[in-house]
Amino acid sequence: MTEQGILGVFAGHKFLSGLSERHRLLLAAGARPFTAAPNQLLAKEGDTARCFYLIQSGHVSLGMHTPDRGVVPIHTVGPGEEVGWSWLVPPHRWQFDCRAVDEVHGLAFDAEWLREKCELDHELGYHLLKQLIGVLANRLAATRVQLLDLYK
Amino acid sequence: MEGPRACPTPVKPAVVRVRDYRRETHDTFTLVLDPPATGGAAFRPGQFNMLYVFGVGEAPISLSGDPGEGGGWVHTIRAVGAVTRALARLRPGDVLGLRGPYGSSWPLENARGRDVVLVSGGIGLAPLRPVLYHLRRHRAEYGKIALLYGARSPADALYLDELRAWRAAGELQVLLTVDRGDPSWTESLGLVTALFDRADFAPDRAVGLICGPEIMMRFTQREFAKRGVADERLYVSLERNMHCAVGFCGHCQLGPSFVCMDGPVFRYDRIRTFFEIREA
Amino acid sequence: MTEPRAANPLFLPKSRLDDLIGQLAAAGFEVVGPRLEQQAIVYGPIRSASDLPIGWTDLQGPGSYRLQRRGDEAYFGYVVGPHSWKKYLFPPTLTLWHARRTGDTFTIEESNDEPPRRALLGVRGCELHAIAVQDRVFLNRAGQFTDPFYAKARQRLFLIAVECETAGGTCFCTSMGTGPQIDDPLDAHSAPRRGRHAYDLALTELDDGFVVRVGSAAGQDLVARLGLAAAAPEQIAEGRRRVAAAAQAMGRWLDTTDLRQLLHRNQEHPRWDAVADRCLSCTNCTMVCPTCFCSSVADVTDLSLENAQRVRKWDSCFNPEFAKVHGGDFRPSIRARYRQWLTHKFASWYDQFDVSGCVGCGRCITWCPVGIDVTEEINAIRAADGQRRLD
Structure with a gap:
């Protein structure tokens, strides 16, 4: 994918909305298109989180492994959403298995590279954190509503 | 949202027969009923009937079939109380009491073109x-x-x-x-x-x-x-406790609204104030 | 009820009240009115004037009701008791229909409980309004639904109103515009929010008899059979003076300015917590209220399981089961239940029926075991309008 192509994806992706032109170009330099085949593992619980993913198309299932039930799916991430915050939170290890449900297309960022950019440019770091906290807040609220077992 | 329509039987149910029974999930089932001889099968999406099981009681159940088909009246019901559990025991050929349809409906006219x-x-x-x-x-x-x-x-x-x-x-x-x-x-x-x-x-x-x-x-x-x-x-x-379905019994009130008559379908801005008050 | 208005008030000597009762009975009416029972003035069958609580009055206060001898022989010298006339139109228990199994099906027959023709003797101004309020609930509701029993019973009523000449200890009809004077049904000045309040006859008690106004053709027929003389101008004036004195003596006042909006916007007022601390959720206020109309139905069977019936009973928004559905209770707290009752009566009622649900009879204050006074609660909310509880 060309830089123009990557910038095109950036413009349409909710996670990067509101980013300045300068930061957009900066991030585009580190973005790498990826494709995952159905059932392919993008991340394994406990592994070092080396990547941050923006999903363009397809779905990714987040799950946890349990001894008696295998990997229990917890949440599904779809187009326009993102996968991974472990890259930002020490000790930088994946909290969940992330597996492609269908064919997934998106952009991946190297975790170390991204952290370094955020440290050097706090404005960029603040922006990414603000987006990430929004995602986390939504997922936390949703989890809490699910805990209420509404449909019982 | 479209308003309610005159119902000939505010108090007394008609006796109707079960045409079909289908199990949907472990606690949910669908009954297809013969519509009452009088009144026809017409209903508007969002409306409900009061279903009566002989000697057990009555419960409000929404209509969940095809409004344009003109066939039987379809009710998908979750067996959670005495009446719905009794409804779950009905099979084709069995009879039950029915009043309705009651209540307001989804805004299919307003939604046209949207x-x-x-x-x-x-x-x-x-x-x-x-x-x-x-x-x-x-x-x-x-x-x-x-x-x-x-x-x-x-x-x-x-x-x-x-x-x-x-x-x-x-x-x-x-x-x-x-x-x-x-x-x-x-x-x-x-x-x-x-x-x-x-x-x-x-x-x-x-x-x-x-x-x-x-x-x-x-x-x-x-x-x-x-x-x-x-x-x-x-x-x-909205769901509320309903006994009469015609605004007499008072149970289903939410602020100024009777959910049975003015609802169950409400335009959100019109119910918002009271919907957002706790324990209203 | 748009019959021509009788020209001039008549005079009914007390000695002839029995003739009036007799005429009503002869015309097929069951006459019901005030009578002494269990140390209260309640409504029941009246065979003659001697059944009336002659010489008695009721001393009422928040949570208190006592009968006391008057110094005179007034026939209607009390205010109102724990009963209201609604029991005749909207009975506390009513079988709606019977069902019977026949082979593999069943049939449903509407109950043949036929309400008798009834003459209500001694209907107060507030009570006429209460009947008009319930008419709006049960007759041609929203242009589509009519309660069949109510409609029949209502159609068969003969209403003999009697103006109050004693101000009660808890009532506030002057605030609600419902009494103590009984306006002519055909007078145009009654505001729409006060509802219709037609009567057949309206009496104003004097020492030796009653000034009688005729409000309907049926009333006209009845007085014609009695052959009453016209009331003297002094008698009419004396009656007016007595009723005006009662209005003057009214101790309780409720400011109804923008009451609907006041209560709707104060749903989170701290006063609800305060009143919930006192309220026992006993339902007394709703049982004695002449306009409360909530009911629930019970479906019952006999031992053979061949016969079933649906029985309707008075219910109350204070009952714990009232707002329950599968999976929850919409009003678990007494605070919420009290708020529902009061805001319904004084606010939502206007939205629903274009009239106040309260007629100012004061029964809910008198019969509250802890003496909660609705006027005091509303005045407290008004005094701190806009306050919100902290949570």
Whole structure:
């Protein structure tokens, strides 16, 4: 994918909305298109989180492994959403298995590279954190509503 | 939202026969009933009937069949109380009492030419299914159609085969999610509101129809609001205790509204004040 | 009820009240009115004037009711008791229909409980308004629904109103515009929010008899059979003076300015917590209220399981089961239940029926075991309008 192509994806992706032109170009330099085949593992619980993913198309299932039930799916991430915050939170290890449900297309960022950019440019770091906290807040609220077992 | 219509039997049920029984999930089933001889089979999506089991009692049950078919009256019912458990024991040929249909209906006229987003949770899909039948029957009159449906687990989800067939036919977007998956479940996991990002509709021309537990409806309203769908274009179906269905018994009041007569379908901005008051 | 208005008031000597009762009975009416029972003035069958609580009055206060001898022989020298006339139109228990199994099906027959023709003797101004309020609930509701029993019973009523000449200890009809004077049904000045309040005859008690106004053709027929003389101008004036004195003596006042909006906007007022601390959720206020209309139905069977019936009973928004559905209770707290009752009566009622649900009879204050006074509660909310509880 060309830089123009990557910038095109950036413009349409909710996670990067509101980013300045300068930061957009900066991030585009580190973005790498990826494709995952159905059932392919993008991340394994406990592994070092080396990547941050923006999903363009397809779905990714987040799950946890349990001894008696295998990997229990917890949440599904779809187009326009993102996968991974472990890259930002020490000790930088994946909290969940992330597996492609269908064919997934998106952009991946190297975790170390991204952290370094955020440290050097706090404005960029603040922006990414603000987006990430929004995602986390939504997922936390949703989890809490699910805990209420509404449909019982 | 369209207002109620005269009902000839405010007090006394008609006796009708069960035409068909179908098990839907471990606690939910569908009864198809012969409509009463008088009054015909017409109903408007969103309305409900009062179903009476001899000697046991009466319960309000929404109509969940095809409003354009003119066949039997379809009720999908969850067996959770004395009356609904007694209804669950009925089989074809059995008789029961029926009054209705009562109440207001979904705004199918106002929604014409617009995108329609239906958001439902659990048994809340049943009162919306007649809307889906209607939209499919009059597909060209509406814009994009998206159904967002959340259930507790794959085994609790209603009408899955039918919904998937409609999705395969390309007539509407069907987004399904459950709180707890199983190995067979290839659809989404998570709360129904998490499906919003994947729903294809234009907020400025969308109408939202919401039916499910009240907490789910509150969260859903916020998702619509975030995307700029005004409360004037949102409709909710409310549940309250109902005995009479005609505004006499007082049980179903919410502020100035009688849910049985003025609802169960309300335009959200018109019920918002009292819907948002705790224990109103 | 648009019959021509009788020209001039008549005079009914007390000695002839029995003739009036007799005429009503002869015309097929069951006459019901005030009588002494269990140390209270309640409504029941009246065979003659001697059944009336002659010479008695009721001393009422918040949570208190006592009968006391008057110094005179007034026939209607009390205010109102724990009963209201609604029991005759909207009975506390009513079988709606019977069902019977026949082979593999069943049949449903509407109950043949036929309400008798009834003459209500001694209907107060507030009570006429209360009947008009319930008419709006049960007759041609929203242009579509009518309660069949109520409609029949209502149609068969003969209403003999009697103006109050004693101000009660808890009532506030002057605030609600419902009394103590009984306006002519055909007078145009009654505001729509006060509802219809037609009567057949309206009496104003004097020492030796009653000034009688005729409000309907049926009333006209009845007085014609009695052959009453016209009331003297002094008698009419004396009657007016007595009723005006009662209005003057009215101790309780409720400011009804923008009451609907006041209560709707104060749903989170701290006063609800305060009143909930006192309220026992006993339902007394709703049982004695002449306009409360909530009910529930019970479906019952006999031992053979061949016969079933649906029985309707008065219910109350204070009952714990009232707002329950599967999976929850919409009003678990007494605070919420009290708020529902009061805001319904004084606010939502206007939205629903274009009239106040309260007629100012004061029964809910008198019969509250802890003496909660609705006027005091509303005045407290008004005094701190806009306050919100902290949570």
